[in-house]
Amino acid sequence: MIFDEIFAAEQIGFPILTLLIVIPIASAILLAFIKDENFARWAALSGALVELVLALVMVCQFIPGVAHMQFAERVEWISTLGISYHLGVDGISVLFVPLTAFLTVMVILISWRAVRFLNKLYFAAVLAFEATVIGVFVSLDLFVFFIFWELMLVPSYFLLKLWGVGPERQHAGLKYVMYMLVGSAPMLIGIVLLGINHHNTAGAGAAAPFYSFDFLTLLNVPIAPPLQTLIFFLLGFGFAVKGPLFPFHTWMPAALLEGPAAMGIFLVGLKLGVYGFIRFVIPLLPVASAEWLWLMVLLGLFASLYGALIAMVQPNLRRLLTFASVSHVGLATLGLFSLNQQGMQGGIVMLINLGFVSPGLFILAASLRARSGSSDLFAFGGLARQVPLLATFFFLLGMAVIGLPGTSGFTGEFLILQGAFLLHPALASVAVLAIILSAAYLLMFYERAFFGPVTRPAVKTLPDLVPREIAVAAATCVMVLWIGFYPAPFLRITGGSVAALVERVNGSQPTAMHSSE
């Protein structure tokens, strides 16, 4: 089988993935025992930094270019149901772990003084959220994955409800949770169906129930094409809602506008839904993925155009970023469902790119909002003169949104276009339109907000970025340029697993057909 495992014990000597989940939780619990609020901040930051360092150590120890699951851990949990605590990362998931850790550090730094009440609880919620997200990225047992997936809602709900910045935050919190639950219910059914199929196929004739929710085990079990299609739509629905993939994106503007900056950063930066597609849906259901490829590709293409067009008429920066995000998720979906090496790698690079660029811009939007009380366009004008540093960072990150050469956005878009092109030239030609539109909405906003005369008195007294914000923005820009100019290391890391996945999708059709008979 192409997806082998290397256990953490052999590779690094300690269960690093478990540690990565435990550290944020432990830090969050620790915060409860700290009286002094300032000290609590520093404690939260140190916890997040330790996590980041550990995540980077993991990436450094990662063996690139192979399709193995690495740093794996497996402990039997509920053996009658075939559920085990099974963790591991491969080229597809490994980069998202340090990204999550990076975003957490970012969130803690920018909300250093911005949180006005229940400071400790806030930081605890952020760290708890981090733990669940890392759990989602590293779990290889679908059941464990689902637990983390649902646990994620708890800190998100409180972050939205308690520290939201909009007047409708209560409602936004509820809306978010309801949407997510509606999405995850079919997902659970899909997961259960996978387990039952394993029982029926692999355990046929066995007296005792023979379930399994283990990703690697399920890969080896043939699934009949009709069932694949059913599960494809069940899982796909859940991931599409989370994505957010058009037309399930309507929860996003509310959550971003009403929620705190922290939530916004996580929501625009971590595209868990798209990750779900490439992690579980495509490998487990290759036949259905190939069959419904056109649906996904066209949805992605449409989303990329639709999001960009809506973004063009947004006077509010955070709304603009929301729809830009919808547009880019569409492009990433297009790349992933090209089901070839270039497209899939492009999709992953695009997700990583979004992980840096969108939060970076969101932070700048949040800091503008914190200073001027608004992120609406009509409150600005001539910002470049007043806040040159902010304007510079904004420009650089904006270039990555457009996907200009030299930025991470270009690397992603280039590969996605190549992948789409191999699928069908017309796809690439339409996708190009989305890129032009992205240039239009971004440059138009930039010109109106940052150039021209200063008309608002509030703008005249805007302070530029403080060192804390500069550090965050600069770190983001470094990553953007690194992936833009020298993406080779990132592509090496993702390459092996993607190659195996492409091989699986292309090679699976005859065998799967055969097994269904």
Next chain:
Amino acid sequence: MEIYSSKPFWAMAAAFLGAILILVARKKPNLREACSIGAGVAQLAVILSMVSAVLNGGTLHFTLSSFLPQVSIAFRVDALALLFAATASFLWIVTIFYSIGYMRLHREQNQTRFYAAVALTLTATMGIAFAANLFTLYLFYEALTFSTYPLVTHAGTDEANAAGKRYIAYHLGTSIAFLLPAIILTYTLSGTFDFRPQGVFSAGANTTVLVVLYFLFLAGAAKAALVPFHAWLPAAMVAPVPVSSLLHAVAVVNAGVFLIFRVILDVFGQDLFQQLNLGIATAVIASITIMLASFYALRLDNLKALLAYSTIGQLAYMILGASLPNQTGETGGLIHIVNHSFSKITLFFAAGSILLASHKTKISEMTGLGRFLPWTLGAFTVGSLSIIGIPPTAGFVTKYFLAIGSIQSGWLAVFFVLLISTLLSAAYYLRVVRTVFFGSPPEHDNAARGEDEGQPHAALHPMGEVSPFIVAPMLLTAGIAVVLGLFPNLVLVLVRQVFR
């Protein structure tokens, strides 16, 4: 003979470091301009040091970094690259001197930004010239758009911003919509991004796709200002004169032409290019551009706008040369990159000089200026003669090769286009020359100028050449335009290497 050398990288690095030094020295204008000149001289020195190797039939190679497994940011210096790079770099130095005069006399704002952006522009220009593959070329092609944007909008007025918007829309729009897909299509068809002297496509490639691909490239090269992607050029003329002269007569527009040459010579290869009848198609587009630009220029009264339309026509000459199916014609196209640069920059310099001395932009108001600004209008006349193509100026050499080439290939229509457009350009340029030398001198003009400025004393000063910083560069480029007309071999030795 392939030589591995980091020189092309250093030619870029010189301008890039120059940009940084300019920003560092922003408080001291003299030091800042010294940095500009130093960077320009260093860059030109590096470029000239590569000439002998290329004349001996070698190419220089350098790989900066690998971008994707099969794609790298790599440089390759051949004769075509040197032709473009050396012209741009030399004229950069000349323009710096001119800018010192112009920007200070004109009391322009944001001079540091200006010099830094120009240095970045030259970095990007070198990147385009030395690109070893389509990917690297695209990278710097986009960089060129963005590094020139602050120059186009330099004035900061609404008009400048509108021009900037159009500039970005044309360049970014066409390069993303056409050039990027063209590059990806090329890769899909040929499996490589590299430039290869005989073309990259195998014999069995689908001809329809190739034809579409070529037009994608042509549309993607909006910097070459072929109809219908030409409207950015006249709009960009709101930029200060040094910007128009260096960028819109030399660096930016030549980058577009250069891209088309690269595509014809090193992506398609001349044989395949002519087999697909793309030469005729290109010649038609170029001819239409030439005729439209010439007729349009006839009725223009604004001198810079006239120069802009003349540039559109002249760029199309280069493309026309590239489209001809023999070396004579192509030589004409290639040599015109150099000839046009020196001639047109002279004209722009003169227009700037007139603006500084008399605050006039309209030709109809320039009557009799020749008596007050003899050097300026002398240089202008030389530039005009060269653009029209009258011996012994550089433009004549171009016209000679183009005409011979078109007759040799039997494309008589092209020959007639050359003939008519020459007559038209003679008409609109000589109109200017006649107005300034033989029109009645402006009697009351000094007074009017003084009132406009709110400086009554200015009226007492006779109008004259404003500064040696303005006159010397202008005379130098005009002189070179004549030298190139008398000794075309200076450039031809390099051009011949292109067809080696």
